[in-house]
Amino acid sequence: MTDLKSTPLNALHHELGAKMVPFAGYEMPVQYPAGVMKEHLHTRDAAGLFDVSHMGQVILRGPDYATVARAFEALVPVNAMDLEQGRQRYGMLTDASGGILDDLMFANRGDHMFAVINAACAEADIAHMRAYLPDTVDIEVITDRALIAIQGPQAEGALAVIAPQVTGMRFMDVAVIGSDYGALWVSRSGYTGEDGFEISVEAGQAVAFAQALLADDRVAPIGLGARDSLRLEAGLCLYGHDIDTGTSPVEAGLSWAIQKVRRADGARAGGFPGADRILNEMQSGPERVRVGLRPEGRAPMREGVQIYAAEDATQPIGVITSGGFGPSVGGPVAMGYVPAAMSAVGTQLFGDLRGKRLPLTITALPFVAARFKR
Amino acid sequence: MKYTEEHEWLLEDGDIVTVGITAHAAEQLGDVVFVELPETGTEVAKDEEIVVIESVKAASDILAPIDGEIVEVNDAIADNPAMVNDDPEGEAWFFKIKPSDTSQMDEFMDEAGYKAFIG
The missing domain is CATH 2.40.30.110 (Aminomethyltransferase beta-barrel domains)
Incomplete structure (x- = not known):
């Protein structure tokens, strides 16, 4: 297991008694001593803390957000240009045959776009973006920040102790919030079907930040096992399983993520890889x-x-x-x-x-x- | 009590052997959510897959440790699979088997041997 990468929270997982497994090139916690069942139910009842630092964090920077979004729209069937500042959206990178290269979240953070991509796809995604985005868009891969999710009905209350401003955020809002643990890049989103947040935090502050959240009785650490059962109950796709290059967004039931403006009669119809197949499937059914x-x-x-x-x-x-x-x-x-x-x-x-x-x-x-x- | 390398325990009582899985095995499996038991009266051969056990993580099989006839199964664990995690070496036994060759029992480990085996 020596060739596995580790996240900034690796030692904390061991300390918490996690069972560690290789996942997407990282040593990750699959469960803690409570076990998958209890971890799952705790997340739905109170709040669960997940280390998702293996996921790729990428900043796309250009002269302004609009320039980046216009270029990005050549890679995704999604309306990136009209995404308001401080908002996040779900999307997918498609290939020429209309399959899905990866699914991702991207946010308008004023002067740039911030995207979170799947760990197993990160390298290929970045190569794809470098190859197909114009030189006016600079791609910065963030390697010095951890990504932590807190999910469940008590997630807001627990995170608000550290960052009170989160109570004012709506689903899919993003914000940069100063805290005792440095600047937190917060989005109100997740992968469980519950209310919750994903927080990008400086690697050096990640353990202290996670420990502060875990010190709250409402919060328990949750492994990948429960993360999978939570997202499955929520009907959310897992890349490489429910979606891949062999499935189109329409087949996958993700047409909701393709806004009108990119559809056949839209002002910016098509113009993304696989548009012929995807738009045709939307019209005549997959x-x-x-x-x-x-x-x-x-x-x-x-x-x-x-x-x-x-x-x-x-x-x-x-x-x-x-x-x-x-x-x-x-x-x-x-x-x-x-x-x-x-x-x-x-x-x-x-x-x-x-x-x-x-x-x-x-x-x-x-x-x-x-x-x-x- | 005797133990197999497949993490089963066997308890001999007269000419009947009760079989379950060890606490170590139950812990490794994680939360058990489904158990499929053989039919009472089935003749089974050693190493035949006779029980399906599914945890939140994965499906696994339990092998017949010896040749014999299944004389009783524990329907309670099929109705409430969580028992396997709560009391694996007690209430959550899996089946009772009548051995056709009791000498097959001689090869299994005792408790000290099993403890050494799982390290």
């Missing part, structure tokens, strides 16, 4: 779509389980891309791709689990209602 799935009974159906239209069908019609046990749902939950014609909520299909065909039902996403503070 062949297959991502859906929520509830297996009957208790047995989890995980990634790779083949989906059949009938108990005795010979050819699979789809596959599960994420699945497991949902602690808040109290049963197994999954997401996967099925033909659009069979994607109505309530449709019963079958998953092949260890040679047995077990029923599963298409269910509306998210499995657990989002509690964002809009």
Whole structure:
């Protein structure tokens, strides 16, 4: 494990008794002594603290935000130009065939754009941006800051002890807030379906900042295991599993992230990689779509389980891309791709689990209602 | 109590052996959310996969430690899989097996041996 990178919180994870695993090139905590189930439920009941420092933090700088956003729009099917200062938006880098290279968050921070990208894709994303963005846009990879998420109904209260200004932020607002731990780059967002924040903090201040939050009884450390079950219940895609270069944003059910101005009749229609396919799919409908799935009974159906239209069908019609046990749902939950014609909520299909065909039902996403503070 | 390298414990009582998983195994698995037990009356062969156990993290199998007939299964753990984490070496036994060759029991570790095995 010597070739693994470590985040600024690595020693703290060990001190907290975390079970560490390799993840996207980093040694990361998969769970703490409380275990995945309790960590998951604590996040939904109170507040969970997540080290997400493995994710890539990038600043795109140009003469002004508008210049950067205009250039960035050549890489994403998203309206970056009209994003207001102090606001963040979800988007995805697409490829020429309309697949997804990565999904990301980007923010208008006045004179520049700040983006958070997936750890496993970071190197490729940065190379992609360097190759396709004009020289007027400078790409600065932030390597001296940790990224910490605090999520759950008590997240605001716990973070407000350190940074009272966060109470005034709305979902997807971003702000730079001075604190005892240096300048915090705060966004009100996350990956759990709960209200919460992601905070970029100087690497040298990260341990003290995390310890200050953890000293609050409401806050417990949460590992990648619970992060995965939380995002699955929230119906959120995991790159490399639910979305990748083989899935288009339309198939993935992410058309909501493609604003009108970039659609076929919009003022800045198209102009991003894969626009032909993506805009065509938006108009005539994709062949297959991502859906929520509830297996009957208790047995989890995980990634790779083949989906059949009938108990005795010979050819699979789809596959599960994420699945497991949902602690808040109290049963197994999954997401996967099925033909659009069979994607109505309530449709019963079958998953092949260890040679047995077990029923599963298409269910509306998210499995657990989002509690964002809009 | 005897132990296998597959982290099962075996308790002999007359001609019946009760089988479960060790506390060490339960801890490694994490929160157990699903257990599928064999049918009572099934004849099983040593090393046959006869139990499916799923935790929040992953699915694993439990192998039959010996040849024999399953004479009883613990339906309580199928109804409440969390028992496996709460009391793995007590209430949360998995099945009872009637060995067809009791000499197969001789190869297993005692408690001291198992403790050394898991380090």
